[in-house]
Amino acid sequence: MTDLTTMTPPAIDAILNDLGHQRAKLVNRVEGLRRAARQARTGRYPDPAHATKLETQATQYEPQITAITDQMQPYNNEFDRRGGWTRAFLVQSNSGHVHKSMSCSTCYPSTRYAWLTDYSGKDEEQIVYAAGELGCTVCYPSAPVNVLTRVGEIRRPTDLEREQRAAEKATAAAERAAAAIIDPNTGATLYKTGRAAMNAIAIALDNLRWYGDDHPSADEWHRTVDTAVTALAAKQGIDKDAAMTEFQQRADKKFATTARKRLREHHQREGSIVVEDLVPGLQAWVREHGIPA
Ligand SMILES: [Zn+2]
Incomplete structure (x- = not known):
């Protein structure tokens, strides 16, 4: 068994992130099956036998979900034992910001986050500096304006892709012009x-x-x-x-x-x-x- 007390916050959070994704996928599947079962039971053309079949399928995922939750528990315990540490989450959208938790008041229950585990445990100033213009002003109210207006090292994948496309276009144009x-x-x-x-x-x-x-x-x-x-x-x-x-x-x-x-x-x-x-x-x-x- 790995000694959790010597693991770094990024290492622990990377494992939690990975397990969390696996669990979320299963939870999604179960929710989908339960929705379909409800539809089969109470919809316009009820089919109780089909509904029962879907409910059984949903139930069969539960042990897997519980097992993953159990696997995550020691890592969550270690987080609590150390009194927690800073974390950073980037909202996955064209205008997403970096938040210190997934319960920021500027976001919605349906908001999708990327967990920036590399920044786990860093000083808040370091995270704010890395986030730059992407820093959430509600999560980081004391962040200086000059930090929040510059491009930081944390970038949105959509921005990077756009820049990549623009750079490729410019290169192609330069090559055409040179030829x-x-x-x-x-x-x-x-x-x-x-x-x-x-x-x-x-x-x-x-x-x-x-x-x-x-x-x-x-x-x-x-x-x-x-x-x-x-x-x-x-x-x-x-x-x-x-x-x-x-x-x-x-x-x-x-x-x-x-x-x-x-x-x-x-x-x-x-x-x-x-x-x-x-x-x-x-x-x-x-x-x-x-x-x-
Ligand atoms: Zn926020």
Whole structure:
């Protein structure tokens, strides 16, 4: 048997809290069964047999409840033997406060509490300081205003969750902002990521190679390439012209590979190639390189 006289108030209250929860769960179940039994006995469609069955079920929980009460007794006795100690309870709601007992006049019989057993046995000033803005002014009437207006270390789970969500949102927004490609002149977001900017550049350069500068969209493709490369180079701190050259070379290589393949397929299919019928980009390529074998 543990020596209760050497146990700390937090250790004793943690056990009482745990046993109390187990007992409350059983008491709830019994109350539910008794309510249902009453309903079955006196309701609109009485069913005495069912009522008896429910009452029997309720009675079967009683030994368990008594056993837990007995288990709690020595801990309660130790509390009494020491003349009691301070305790703190946090009301479980969005606006819950810290109280020194579960019978505070500002609360209701239905109020649900979390027992802050870590604070059991602490000086009242320490508890009030830890509770900060959550301290109940009825329970702690002498608490200084400057203590009751600051955020203490005791926090409501609902507040912590809200702060957690806000922090996650801020992190996500910061990550999005860090990834975004911004027009250095206007500050406008051009692309959500560097990858998206690179794709846009590659597509516009490819279009220019296939359809040439006479295409109605050619100006737009040139603008896209220019603004995207400028923004990307600014973001990465690299030289714009060097970046542009690299993109152009990459686009040339891709176009040459595809052009060669297309022309070969075309030749195999048709037996000959009429250069004037080709898209402008292929015409230009043939003029420069001839028809591939
Ligand atoms: Zn109170």
